[in-house]
Amino acid sequence: MVVELICVGTEILLGNIVNTNGAYLAEKCAGLGLSCYFQTVVGDNAERLSQVLRTALGRADIVILSGGLGPTEDDLTKETAAKVCGKPLYLHEPSKKAIEAFFAQKGLEPTDNNWKQAMLPEGAIVLANRNGTAPGVILETEEARVILLPGPPNELYPMFEESVAPYLESLNSQVICSTTVKICGVGESKAETMVKDLIDAQTNPTIATYAKTGEVHIRVTAGAGDKKEAMKLIKPMVKELKARFGNHVYTTEEETTLEKSVADLLLANHLTVTCAESCTGGLLSARLVNVPGISEVYKFGMVTYSNKVKRRFLGVKKSTLQKHGAVSEKTAEEMAKGAALMSKADVAVSITGIAGPDGGTEEKPVGLVYMACYVKGKVTVKKCQFSGNRGKIRESAVSAALTLMRSCILEYFSKVTFGKKES
Amino acid sequence: MVVELICVGTEILLGNIVNTNGAYLAEKCAGLGLSCYFQTVVGDNAERLSQVLRTALGRADIVILSGGLGPTEDDLTKETAAKVCGKPLYLHEPSKKAIEAFFAQKGLEPTDNNWKQAMLPEGAIVLANRNGTAPGVILETEEARVILLPGPPNELYPMFEESVAPYLESLNSQVICSTTVKICGVGESKAETMVKDLIDAQTNPTIATYAKTGEVHIRVTAGAGDKKEAMKLIKPMVKELKARFGNHVYTTEEETTLEKSVADLLLANHLTVTCAESCTGGLLSARLVNVPGISEVYKFGMVTYSNKVKRRFLGVKKSTLQKHGAVSEKTAEEMAKGAALMSKADVAVSITGIAGPDGGTEEKPVGLVYMACYVKGKVTVKKCQFSGNRGKIRESAVSAALTLMRSCILEYFSKVTFGKKES
Numbered sequence: 001m002v003v004e005l006i007c008v009g010t011e012i013l014l015g016n017i018v019n020t021n022g023a024y025l026a027e028k029c030a031g032l033g034l035s036c037y038f039q040t041v042v043g044d045n046a047e048r049l050s051q052v053l054r055t056a057l058g059r060a061d062i063v064i065l066s067g068g069l070g071p072t073e074d075d076l077t078k079e080t081a082a083k084v085c086g087k088p089l090y091l092h093e094p095s096k097k098a099i100e101a102f103f104a105q106k107g108l109e110p111t112d113n114n115w116k117q118a119m120l121p122e123g124a125i126v127l128a129n130r131n132g133t134a135p136g137v138i139l140e141t142e143e144a145r146v147i148l149l150p151g152p153p154n155e156l157y158p159m160f161e162e163s164v165a166p167y168l169e170s171l172n173s174q175v176i177c178s179t180t181v182k183i184c185g186v187g188e189s190k191a192e193t194m195v196k197d198l199i200d201a202q203t204n205p206t207i208a209t210y211a212k213t214g215e216v217h218i219r220v221t222a223g224a225g226d227k228k229e230a231m232k233l234i235k236p237m238v239k240e241l242k243a244r245f246g247n248h249v250y251t252t253e254e255e256t257t258l259e260k261s262v263a264d265l266l267l268a269n270h271l272t273v274t275c276a277e278s279c280t281g282g283l284l285s286a287r288l289v290n291v292p293g294i295s296e297v298y299k300f301g302m303v304t305y306s307n308k309v310k311r312r313f314l315g316v317k318k319s320t321l322q323k324h325g326a327v328s329e330k331t332a333e334e335m336a337k338g339a340a341l342m343s344k345a346d347v348a349v350s351i352t353g354i355a356g357p358d359g360g361t362e363e364k365p366v367g368l369v370y371m372a373c374y375v376k377g378k379v380t381v382k383k384c385q386f387s388g389n390r391g392k393i394r395e396s397a398v399s400a401a402l403t404l405m406r407s408c409i410l411e412y413f414s415k416v417t418f419g420k421k422e423s
Numbered sequence: 424m425v426v427e428l429i430c431v432g433t434e435i436l437l438g439n440i441v442n443t444n445g446a447y448l449a450e451k452c453a454g455l456g457l458s459c460y461f462q463t464v465v466g467d468n469a470e471r472l473s474q475v476l477r478t479a480l481g482r483a484d485i486v487i488l489s490g491g492l493g494p495t496e497d498d499l500t501k502e503t504a505a506k507v508c509g510k511p512l513y514l515h516e517p518s519k520k521a522i523e524a525f526f527a528q529k530g531l532e533p534t535d536n537n538w539k540q541a542m543l544p545e546g547a548i549v550l551a552n553r554n555g556t557a558p559g560v561i562l563e564t565e566e567a568r569v570i571l572l573p574g575p576p577n578e579l580y581p582m583f584e585e586s587v588a589p590y591l592e593s594l595n596s597q598v599i600c601s602t603t604v605k606i607c608g609v610g611e612s613k614a615e616t617m618v619k620d621l622i623d624a625q626t627n628p629t630i631a632t633y634a635k636t637g638e639v640h641i642r643v644t645a646g647a648g649d650k651k652e653a654m655k656l657i658k659p660m661v662k663e664l665k666a667r668f669g670n671h672v673y674t675t676e677e678e679t680t681l682e683k684s685v686a687d688l689l690l691a692n693h694l695t696v697t698c699a700e701s702c703t704g705g706l707l708s709a710r711l712v713n714v715p716g717i718s719e720v721y722k723f724g725m726v727t728y729s730n731k732v733k734r735r736f737l738g739v740k741k742s743t744l745q746k747h748g749a750v751s752e753k754t755a756e757e758m759a760k761g762a763a764l765m766s767k768a769d770v771a772v773s774i775t776g777i778a779g780p781d782g783g784t785e786e787k788p789v790g791l792v793y794m795a796c797y798v799k800g801k802v803t804v805k806k807c808q809f810s811g812n813r814g815k816i817r818e819s820a821v822s823a824a825l826t827l828m829r830s831c832i833l834e835y836f837s838k839v840t841f842g843k844k845e846s
Contacts, residue, residue: 015450027438281712282705289704
């Protein structure tokens, strides 16, 4: 089945906001096995919206519109769609009651224009809105199914998950399932080369790669008669990907981020952790602290930006800074060791580099970053050369540091538990 | 004049990436005074792209396409646009030479398919690409002007700024200029109320408000015969906004961020700064460190997540933590004082709060954040209640802390310099 997306809003046309609803809906629809060939953005204008909607009705089975369901006169998506589909509006009592209840809960009175939101097209399937006053609407016409959703993401996302996804699934004779294999420490083009044969030969399941900063995600999607059948198709492909990428696969769970996988490793092994950051200025700590529950293992971190502070708080030697410079393997190593000593943490990570735009030299160009990871006495140092602007270099450094932490902790336990490598 | 945007790329249709090029081009075109009524996303498919382009040619004066100029067979934007416009392709020697030079500089050999990028439509205006191998193209047809730009943002943005913006400006009989008044410490709805009369009465200049996390930006845009005339129209409105928002206006410069305005204050007054963060986990430091040149004043920062660390490194009293808790006015105050003492900085900022999702109580709900700013001996504490998820609460706290820093430093100097308020 073919879906088409129409995002309504003058603020998108003016570039005031990025069209994240479009990306959200596109990804969800792709995950449900729907084909999407066109996305359109149009303003709050009845004539132009009608034009776009009529075009979409002529070429898609399902048209999803988001935005323009608010209470003001500017909001006219519902009125326009109802007119194009030939469905008059009527006052939908349950929606009116829901709006009253929504305001009552907040101790507020609805204004007159809120009742506009309870006016719904005849014959519509009504989708409850837990987080706002605009109900969602599904109109089943002869040409296509038209789905109207509110624009605010905190209303749109739950409504899609709870009402629209099950509805779309029910239209499909087959169930679509997917699993994402998340990989760190392998570059995008290398990862693509490693799965090119699988992509070329794909039928069901299909596989697609997504490049993220310092990560590659591979989504495996299958369609089948039921969920169990679909997962049965997915499983061997996930197994194959795990075999190809080995320890670089950090999770196959949708909600697990790279920092969460590192935090889980620390928590499961009761390892406390600290960070000593220079060019990243606290970003690594901030990413770890974004994981709820991290306080069990993360107690303390430092941003050691100046050489003096690197010496005073981390014990980096004056001779090291003089001989090798602040951005060097040796400084990174001493920073990590010093941070571990200072904080008494089991794991200590340091980052020192040149984020630019200035400060680069022929020998040490902008983007050069050294990082070190100390795990219970052993330090591993890594040299990286990143590209991009200051922000991009810092983000890349943080992802690389998380990847380094993960591999150092895994290596430590592979030795400790199995005595595999060193004695 | 009316512009229409077409972003080409299957990865946008699948929701793999957010269409930031669309937002970038939309904002730039709005800034140039062009009206945009439609944006379309379409995949790398000749038939569907032709269909979308023909529709756009029929309703716009200028059509800008981005993406699909790469060297592979999948990339067919240029071939399709040339066909729709009836312009055959030919080998453009200067572009071929530019591609050779681009590869030579990187010490690489072009592959055979790179020459495809030097094949350009007859009669095209060619736009040089400093950052890649795909030249941009302007086709002037009877129906409309068609502009083809590469998809990667690091190629698209400079090409737009350097070549496309001047071209579009030359088409306009009038020059469009704008100034953004950036405001901190005033809520979105309050700011909107404060300028509602100006918005209702607007003609030339127009004014528009943009809500950002912890900030509001007001853009004043005017059209006139030349830049000087346009700025003459803008100036009184900017003056009026400055009068209304007073010290809350932190800049009117496009490239100045809130953290840069704080950094500039610190640098200009030779004030060193430190941060002691709990729930924000390093985000405040990271934002300050994102300002190039900050190393002059920012030497050291701490993430003090546990109570023990707050006591050990910041000297927060055991009795304070027991009596008031870690999330309290008193703890925030002692954290800032302790951070100043420990780091010997002139300015010290602390943040302690409950970012959630767990840890909230009736008395201290999720989103409650205390922050303190120490300036040369004087501490100001602020209590905030934020909403949203963990990430949003942390971002809001950082913006509020920057706003607090700014007002405390300004207040310090107003006293020191003019002896206005306290003696």
